[in-house]
Amino acid sequence: MAVNINTVYQKVLSLSNKEQRGYITPQEFNLFADQAQKEIFEQYFYDINQFNRLPGNSQEYSDMMDNLNEKITPFEATTTITAGAIGAADLYRLGTVIVNGNTEIQEVQQNEILYIENSPLTAPTQIRPVYIRTGELSVDIRPTTITGIITCTYIKNPSMPSWGYFVVGDKALYDSSPTKTTHFELHPSEESELVYKILKYSGVSIKRDELLSVGQGLESQQVQQEKQ
Numbered sequence: 001m002a003v004n005i006n007t008v009y010q011k012v013l014s015l016s017n018k019e020q021r022g023y024i025t026p027q028e029f030n031l032f033a034d035q036a037q038k039e040i041f042e043q044y045f046y047d048i049n050q051f052n053r054l055p056g057n058s059q060e061y062s063d064m065m066d067n068l069n070e071k072i073t074p075f076e077a078t079t080t081i082t083a084g085a086i087g088a089a090d091l092y093r094l095g096t097v098i099v100n101g102n103t104e105i106q107e108v109q110q111n112e113i114l115y116i117e118n119s120p121l122t123a124p125t126q127i128r129p130v131y132i133r134t135g136e137l138s139v140d141i142r143p144t145t146i147t148g149i150i151t152c153t154y155i156k157n158p159s160m161p162s163w164g165y166f167v168v169g170d171k172a173l174y175d176s177s178p179t180k181t182t183h184f185e186l187h188p189s190e191e192s193e194l195v196y197k198i199l200k201y202s203g204v205s206i207k208r209d210e211l212l213s214v215g216q217g218l219e220s221q222q223v224q225q226e227k228q
Contacts, residue, residue, distance in 0.1 A: 003188055006174050099146060
């Protein structure tokens with residue numbers, strides 16, 4: 001399940017060239033495509049926070065939390081933690097840390113660990129371990145004597161999209177080979193929003209207020225429809 005990057009590019013070109021509003025090069029498109037995907041992906045987590053506060057509905061396919069979970073599920077992954085290092089270069093958000101597949105390791109903050117370790121009631125043990133985030137891809141697990149296989153769930157970053165091409169004369173032609181092209185990893189329902197966001201960024205780049213307005217207007221309509 002993905003969004004075809006060539007379909008998005010052709011729609012962006014069609015809308016931007018209408019009334020001679022400006023041409024968007026493949027290099028520009030790829031930069032805007034990456035930014036648009038990141039923005040949409042990040043918005044999922046703000047939306048989850050928002051819709052968690054609202055009552056859902058029992059209608060199949062229309063519950064917003066179900067739809068958001070469907071969009072995020074493809075990015076869920078599991079990896080191991082060895083010597084405190086999280087083995088996931090594509091990590092976006094860390095989920096649950098587990099030892100031996102049956103004991104959850106609770107996260108605590110750096111400013112809490114001193115008090116936790118010095119209290120007999122809260123001191124970390126083999127059956128009640130804790131961890132501290134020490135870096136983007138590293139954790140400090142207590143007690144240090146804990147043994148076993150440590151794994152974690154996480155949300156991975158979507159791959160950077162790329163519209164691959166080769167040049168004939170002065171024209172860039174689409175190259176669909178996997179070595180050059182990387183499609184958007186977002187849910188197919190995000191195709192329109194990707195087009196609108198890229199149009200908006202393109203309008204800023206080529207300093208065309210008309211194109212910027214078109215992108216912003218279409219994006220606003222899309223968001224309004226989704227949030228109704």
